Amino acid sequence: MKVRVAGRLRDYKTVWMERGRVRMIDQRLLPERFRIHTARTVGEVAKAIREMVVRGAPAIGAAAAYGMALGALARDNVMKDAALLLRTRPTAHDLSYAVREMERAIRSGWDPVAAAQKYARNLEAVCLEIGRQGEPLLEGGSTVLTHCNAGALATVDHGTALAPIRRAHRRKKRLFVYVDETRPRLQGAKLTAWELKQEGIDYAIISDSAAGYYLLQGKVDCVLVGADRITSSGDFANKVGTYPLAVLAKENGVPFYVAAPRSTFDFTIDHWKQIPIEERDPLEVLKIEDRRIAPVGAEARNPAFDVTPGRYVTKFVTERGLFSPKQVHGLASVKP
Amino acid sequence: MKVRVAGRLRDYKTVWMERGRVRMIDQRLLPERFRIHTARTVGEVAKAIREMVVRGAPAIGAAAAYGMALGALARDNVMKDAALLLRTRPTAHDLSYAVREMERAIRSGWDPVAAAQKYARNLEAVCLEIGRQGEPLLEGGSTVLTHCNAGALATVDHGTALAPIRRAHRRKKRLFVYVDETRPRLQGAKLTAWELKQEGIDYAIISDSAAGYYLLQGKVDCVLVGADRITSSGDFANKVGTYPLAVLAKENGVPFYVAAPRSTFDFTIDHWKQIPIEERDPLEVLKIEDRRIAPVGAEARNPAFDVTPGRYVTKFVTERGLFSPKQVHGLASVKP
Numbered sequence: 001m002k003v004r005v006a007g008r009l010r011d012y013k014t015v016w017m018e019r020g021r022v023r024m025i026d027q028r029l030l031p032e033r034f035r036i037h038t039a040r041t042v043g044e045v046a047k048a049i050r051e052m053v054v055r056g057a058p059a060i061g062a063a064a065a066y067g068m069a070l071g072a073l074a075r076d077n078v079m080k081d082a083a084l085l086l087r088t089r090p091t092a093h094d095l096s097y098a099v100r101e102m103e104r105a106i107r108s109g110w111d112p113v114a115a116a117q118k119y120a121r122n123l124e125a126v127c128l129e130i131g132r133q134g135e136p137l138l139e140g141g142s143t144v145l146t147h148c149n150a151g152a153l154a155t156v157d158h159g160t161a162l163a164p165i166r167r168a169h170r171r172k173k174r175l176f177v178y179v180d181e182t183r184p185r186l187q188g189a190k191l192t193a194w195e196l197k198q199e200g201i202d203y204a205i206i207s208d209s210a211a212g213y214y215l216l217q218g219k220v221d222c223v224l225v226g227a228d229r230i231t232s233s234g235d236f237a238n239k240v241g242t243y244p245l246a247v248l249a250k251e252n253g254v255p256f257y258v259a260a261p262r263s264t265f266d267f268t269i270d271h272w273k274q275i276p277i278e279e280r281d282p283l284e285v286l287k288i289e290d291r292r293i294a295p296v297g298a299e300a301r302n303p304a305f306d307v308t309p310g311r312y313v314t315k316f317v318t319e320r321g322l323f324s325p326k327q328v329h330g331l332a333s334v335k336p
Numbered sequence: 337m338k339v340r341v342a343g344r345l346r347d348y349k350t351v352w353m354e355r356g357r358v359r360m361i362d363q364r365l366l367p368e369r370f371r372i373h374t375a376r377t378v379g380e381v382a383k384a385i386r387e388m389v390v391r392g393a394p395a396i397g398a399a400a401a402y403g404m405a406l407g408a409l410a411r412d413n414v415m416k417d418a419a420l421l422l423r424t425r426p427t428a429h430d431l432s433y434a435v436r437e438m439e440r441a442i443r444s445g446w447d448p449v450a451a452a453q454k455y456a457r458n459l460e461a462v463c464l465e466i467g468r469q470g471e472p473l474l475e476g477g478s479t480v481l482t483h484c485n486a487g488a489l490a491t492v493d494h495g496t497a498l499a500p501i502r503r504a505h506r507r508k509k510r511l512f513v514y515v516d517e518t519r520p521r522l523q524g525a526k527l528t529a530w531e532l533k534q535e536g537i538d539y540a541i542i543s544d545s546a547a548g549y550y551l552l553q554g555k556v557d558c559v560l561v562g563a564d565r566i567t568s569s570g571d572f573a574n575k576v577g578t579y580p581l582a583v584l585a586k587e588n589g590v591p592f593y594v595a596a597p598r599s600t601f602d603f604t605i606d607h608w609k610q611i612p613i614e615e616r617d618p619l620e621v622l623k624i625e626d627r628r629i630a631p632v633g634a635e636a637r638n639p640a641f642d643v644t645p646g647r648y649v650t651k652f653v654t655e656r657g658l659f660s661p662k663q664v665h666g667l668a669s670v671k672p
Contacts, residue, residue: 031631183543189630205636207519208545209577213642241545244580288624294525295367300541306549
């Protein structure tokens with residue numbers, strides 16, 4: 001992605017490897033500060049994933065692949081490294097997908113760094129293809145609603161949900177994007193708004209709960225989000241707040257699209273109840289930017305994701321084309 | 337309401353009049369600080385409403401009634417005072433209701449202070465009655481979801497949506513309340529959590545967008561909210577984020593209740609499109625507590641309310657009993 005740093009336009013990936021270190025854009029600091037975070041060991045990569053220096057299912061997968069490469073360079077126990085990474089965040093399927101791929105590559109005697117780089121480069125190509133597959137769904141002059149960040153920062157580049165939007169914009173389609181701020185961690189207001197601004201795409205940030213008002217008024221032409229884990233029935237997990245959008249879209253006759261690579265699909269399960277949902281620190285709800293917003297001692301709950309039954313999805317947008325929820329199981333036999 | 341101030345339990349109203357001044361709990365400072373704000377003129381009352389020192393449709397009505405009384409004491413032009421107050425916030429119907437009532441009282445030669453006090457005391461009695469009418473809807477051991485603050489702080493005392501909850505709690509029914517934090521101004525996290533904590537009622541604050549996740553899992557037994565304006569068809573406006581809850585409740589077979597006094601009903605209109613929706617400063621979305629959360633120069637939209645078609649409402653809970661949306665028009669002929 002193009003990033004303007006100190007007045008100069010430079011090209012960045014969300015996560016990459018150089019000179020035996022894993023480097024990543026520190027997403028906790030955006031949009032105020034653009035800083036590159038460095039991890040020197042698999043433990044430091046695991047910490048970066050856990051603390052959300054890097055987040056977004058596909059980006060977590062790429063970071064984990066690089067983490068496995070660091071471990072292999074240090075002659076770590078492969079199973080131990082895999083277990084360490086798998087413990088960081090439970091919901092994103094790309095994490096286990098990437099770790100398994102790297103385990104296989106390392107055991108097969110591949111160069112671990114080359115294998116991780118291949119994983120990341122393939123993900124970039126996959127996201128470009130998701131952009132190509134999804135772009136025809138977006139009509140010129142239309143308004144898209146998105147949630148959280150499923151952009152370049154959630155992948156290695158280009159994004160999942162933002163890939164068709166970027167492509168449509170580059171092909172001179174005029175779009176307007178409503179960006180849910182996405183409490184508690186505000187990835188919409190902080191990351192998606194930042195990406196759209198860099199790209200010159202028109203948008204407005206809204207409170208998550210304002211999305212319904214625009215849908216009821218007929219001001220949204222489609223909803224387009226990413227995913228963290230998709231089951232073989234089309235039930236899926238994504239950032240908390242996705243399920244309400246899916247229900248509101250259906251209620252108002254608005255198409256609801258989910259953009260994700262093959263690596264986000266978990267064909268071992270077929271119901272949302274089987275998806276592990278991460279419950280994060282209630283302080284993420286009780287504080288905003290270290291400032292307390294609720295009474296001292298207040299109780300809070302903080303599920304990081306929610307689940308949406310497949311019946312609410314119009315189409316899954318993948319690098320292999322568009323799939324209705326009922327067609328998803330067919331993707332299982334397609335080679336990634 | 338009982339408030340613990342400096343270790344002592346004292347009884348407070350949200351807004352009242354003493355020695356020719358209007359006094360009100362400053363709701364911008366809660367829960368961190370408990371401070372009483374003083375308005376000496378109708379202009380100062382209008383400013384307090386506009387800046388949300390006092391908020392919540394019924395409380396705005398009571399504050400406006402006291403404002404009209406201050407104006408009458410100062411021998412202001414009654415029509416000018418009325419116009420000044422009516423301009424403060426467009427959505428709450430109680431505002432115009434209270435101003436009209438006071439205009440009539442002043443023109444009829446009533447003591448303006450006594451008339452305003454009667455308005456406020458009547459509202460207190462009405463809220464107690466809403467509590468009595470609504471309490472049977474809440475089963476012991478059940479979980480209620482609420483949005484924004486429709487508590488004592490949104491009225492003069494007791495609340496609208498919180499009145500049945502308070503009454504059930506005092507009658508030893510065990511309840512659990514999910515409190516939507518209610519972005520952008522966080523009245524749920526700040527005010528409702530504060531009220532429930534003072535009262536000793538179990539609750540947890542959640543991000544607004546997490547409500548759907550609990551509804552889908554069957555963990556919510558009913559949704560109970562207040563209202564800012566209700567039309568004769570049952571379409572109504574309330575804090576932005578109410579409409580998504582209504583749709584999600586219906587989708588999951590959960591009853592959706594709206595508690596409001598007769599003064600919130602506007603029988604001159606019958607469709608949500610006729611309700612004026614206040615659009616507030618985008619900075620309320622772009623900043624939280626004076627801290628910027630989005631890129632500099634970012635765009636945002638900030639509708640303060642949304643609208644919900646009557647068909648999503650199970651019952652309106654009023655001081656005159658429970659009404660289905662189709663029965664609402666019958667309330668028009670009932671004397672307040």
